[in-house]
Amino acid sequence: MKRDEFLSTVDEKLEPILADVLRRSAGETEFHQAVVEVLQSIGRVIAKHPEYADNALIERICEPERQIIFRVPWVDDAGNVQISRGFRVQFNSALGPYKGGIRFHPTVNLGIVKFLGFEQIFKNALTGLPIGGGKGGSDFNPRGRSDAEVMRFCQSFMTELHRHIGEYTDVPAGDIGVGGREIGYLFGQYKRLTNRYEAGVLTGKALSYGGSQARKEATGYGAAYFVDRMLRTRKMDFEGKRVSVSGSGNVATYAMEKIIEFGGLIVSCSDSSGYIVDENGIDLDLVKEIKQKRRGRISEYVKLKGAGAHFVEKGSIWDVPCDVAMPSATQNELTGKDAQTLVKNGLIAVGEGANMPSTPEAVRVFQEAGILFAPGKAANAGGVATSALEMQQNASRASWTFERTEERLAEIMAHIHDTCAETADEYGSPGDYVLGANIAGFVRVAEAMDALGVI
Incomplete structure (x- = not known):
């Protein structure tokens, strides 16, 4: 979709905001798509609550708090030095520490990570849990690589990333290309570099070292x-x-x-x-x-x-x-x-x-x-919701049963569904879960940002 077509799909009050996003993030098509979807929904909110348009609140939601791009050098099994690129976009921390996965895939670029991080803001807000939105990854492809190569890459990746994360700052998890093996290598390197057993810094861990049942x-x-x-x-x-x-x-x-x-x-x-x-x-x-x-x-x-x-x-x-x-x-x-x-x-x-x-x-x-x-x-908010439950267990040095964790997951998903449905009803579009999700997530984040002042 071209710029003018994007602009024509949102409320006229939001057109300047979208135009600025398109200008500042040129070429990031997936990010544009995610922003447009949200702005298309919140025109009704601004009409009902014009205060949410004050203090550049929407502009601040659309701009990450921090974007980190770094080089990841690693050595393959043949002894050749390879260079990958790493990313972490810390998008919004109004509700809690940044929370979102790490993706290892050749298609990963800044636009993809920003799109995922932007979506994560509202997904995390819908859970009702105290977690902000972020995302990360690398263009490294683990497919076909040996365990030793994956380990060396993960250790190099975490050598830079560890400066920017922590259980009260930013808590990554897995995503495409990052499963239990990769999380283990990443956590091991974080522990080695910091000399701390900070279990809550990563989620999706194995049960043997602080993971959650049902994650x-x-x-x-x-x-x-x-x-x-x-x-x-x-x-x-x-x-x-x-x-x-x-x-x-x-x-x-x-x-x-x-x-x-x-x-x-x-x-x-x-x-x-x-x-x-x-x-x-x-x-x-x-x-x-x-x-x-x-x-x-x-x-x-x-x-x-x-x-x-x-x-x-x-x-x-x-x-x-x-x-x-x-x-x-x-x-x-x-x-x-x-x-x-x-x-x-x-x-x-x-x-x-x-x-x-x-x-x-x-x-x-x-x-x-x-x-x-x-x-x-x-x-698909169940994954991050259960990651937050893993953080809760780590903080209390507790371990829940599979049944208890799944019960909480079912309760959270029921809450998310009903919140989306009720919000869609409130704003005049019964059954429109897209509108309901976007508005409900936006309102929760906007209220927190408004309370915290211009930061």
């Missing part, structure tokens, strides 16, 4: 809980529904696990090589074996499962007819064309397990068709 399951479980509650507003549930889930990482895997528990039939999932279809229902144990233990490709599923399943190397997983779509891989993976195909094939609901996986055109298609749509900043 790896939390984002996927949370998305399933949110969509289940959303379906129930139309007197439906997952029972007997055909569900397609893009991705096969932690978010997708545990969304599938909870949906199966709720009675849904998972008919397809994917990775970057293509997607599988199993009309009898995906064998999730086999997917876990391939992806979590072997670190293999999803295509192996067909060879191991045999009859009844097939693999598609090219094309879109969204060509598979389903009742519920759960895009859980990466940003902008589900296009307007995909959305039209899904609607034509009888789609009922969409739950975003990833961050902004649906393009603006896709969201528009869903909303115009009356499809239930759960935006990522609400539906």
Whole structure:
């Protein structure tokens, strides 16, 4: 979308703010997309509460408090020196210490990290917990690298990052390319450099050194809980529904696990090589074996499962007819064309397990068709919510059971759903979870920023 088209989509009072964001962050298209989505929603808030437009409050929300870019030198197994680039964007700390994941992927750049950090502000606000918004990462690609190479990279990355984080300052977690292995190496280097066992500085840790039960399951479980509650507003549930889930990482895997528990039939999932279809229902144990233990490709599923399943190397997983779509891989993976195909094939609901996986055109298609749509900043907030619960356990030197943690996760997701729904009702758009999430998150952050003064 071009500059003038972006500007035409927001309230005229917000046009100068958006124009300034576009000018100051030239070329950062994903960040622009995230800002536009929020500004499109809050025009109604400004009309009702004009004080939120004072003291450049909105301008301050759109500008990170701190952007850190650094060189990450590391040595590969052949003895060659490699150079990667590291990022940490500390976006907003009005509600608490910065909180957000670290992503290791070749596509990572400043615009991607800013988009993720901006989304994180409102996602974290929706949880009701005292955490601000931030995000980080590197263009390092862990795929195909040995454990020793990953360790050396993580140690070099943390050698710089440790200056900027802390349990009361900034608490990173995992994201794409950063799982339990990477978090362990990062925490070990932080401990080595600081000479402190500061368990609350990172979340997503293993249970053996301060992690939380249900953390790896939390984002996927949370998305399933949110969509289940959303379906129930139309007197439906997952029972007997055909569900397609893009991705096969932690978010997708545990969304599938909870949906199966709720009675849904998972008919397809994917990775970057293509997607599988199993009309009898995906064998999730086999997917876990391939992806979590072997670190293999999803295509192996067909060879191991045999009859009844097939693999598609090219094309879109969204060509598979389903009742519920759960895009859980990466940003902008589900296009307007995909959305039209899904609607034509009888789609009922969409739950975003990833961050902004649906393009603006896709969201528009869903909303115009009356499809239930759960935006990522609400539906996938279970991960960061459980990270905050991990911080709580670390602070009190306690360890909760899986059941207690999941119970709190379910309560938080119910709260987020109901807050979004009630806010949409209040501002004249019943059932619009995008508007409800954006406004509810914005208002909580704006109130805190207003109370803290111009800082």
